[in-house]
Every structure is written in structure tokens, then in C-alpha cells.
Amino acid sequence: MSEPRTTTPTLDKDPGTTPPAPADGSGRFWSARRVPAAVVAVLLLAAAGLLLYDIAAVRAHRPAMHWRRALARQLAERPLDDVWVLAGAAVTVVLGLWLIALAVTPGLRGLLPMRRPHPDVRAALRRDAAALLLRDRALDVTGVRSVRVRMRRKRAEVRVVSHFRDLDEVGADLYTALTEAIQQLGLPRPPTLSVQVTRPGRKG
Known part of the structure; x- marks a missing residue:
């Protein structure tokens, strides 16, 4: 077993340098925004209905x-530099x-668009699922005790605690395994991989 190290090796490279399969990306998926749309629609409907009733009256x-009447009086009397105005x-x-x-x-x-092998097919991968896959791959590397993965759209941050083996060797094996795992995710733009390996008890 090697002695505790005082340095924390960090590998920060872009696995996107490896050419992915020739296929276009699915593009970002758009949210339906149902809740904001419903709230705005209800508010506008209520305001329009109330105003229409008052005009009809x-x-x-x-x-x-x-x-x-009170609103019209306030708008007529209050200056433009009034605090409430x-x-x-x-707010508006x-x-x-x-x-x-x-x-x-x-x-x-939370969705990562995947490569599009056919024009009629669109697919996406959840970030937490991608992070779980990278975590499982990292735990398969000899010497890895615990793993934390933070998956973003353009960056995958992997923090590993190793309890034996040389830290540089563990980091190199992790980079190789995780680079292969990222390529297998099927993303058109593989995120940049950042790997940091520390000993137990150290914060990195």
C-alpha cells in the first residue's frame, strides 16, 4: 500500500476529441410549460371577464x-415617480x-439529447441516469472506494476517494474507463471529463 499523498491529481480533458459516430444530435427538448401557461391563462381570463362585466354594467x-373607479382616481392623482407606481x-x-x-x-x-441515427427518431438521456452509469463504471476501477458524479450539459465532474494504489494510476484508469463510458452514452457532444482522486479524509 502506498503512503498518503499530499497532492491531488486532477485529470481534465475533453473526450470529445475522439470522433463520435456520424449522426446528428436530437437538439434540445422543449418543455410544454403547462403550469406557467395555465396560470397566465387563468389570470387573463379572470381579468378579462371582470372587466367585461364592469363595462357591460x-x-x-x-x-x-x-x-x-378607485384605480382610475389613483392613476390620475399619483405622479409617475411615486413609489407605488x-x-x-x-413588478410588471x-x-x-x-x-x-x-x-x-x-x-x-435534466435531459441530455442523444445522437439521432434516423431522422424520425429523437431520444434523450436523463442526467441522473448518465451520472449513475459513470459512477458504476468508476466503482469498477481497482482502488476506488467512493465516487461522486456531477453531470452537467457540457461537463462531467467525477470526485473519487481511493484507499489504495497510486493516485496517478487510479486517475489514469478512471479517465480511460470513463472516457469509454461517455462515448457509449450516445451524446452528439460528449461533455468534458474532469476526474479528481483523493485519499480518505482529504477534501478535493
């Missing part, structure tokens, strides 16, 4: 609802930007 020679404008802008962001971003960040 005024046309029928009945007084306008109290809230609309500025606060309402800020934030909500508008949030809705725009939901409309132009795909969402579903």
Missing part, C-alpha cells in the same frame, strides 16, 4: 365597480421578462 346605466412598473417588467424567458428557452435541462 356601465353600458346598462349602472355605476362602475368601486375598484375601477414605480413598484408596480418594476419582471413578470414580462420571466414570460419572455420561458418562451425563448427550451427548459428540460
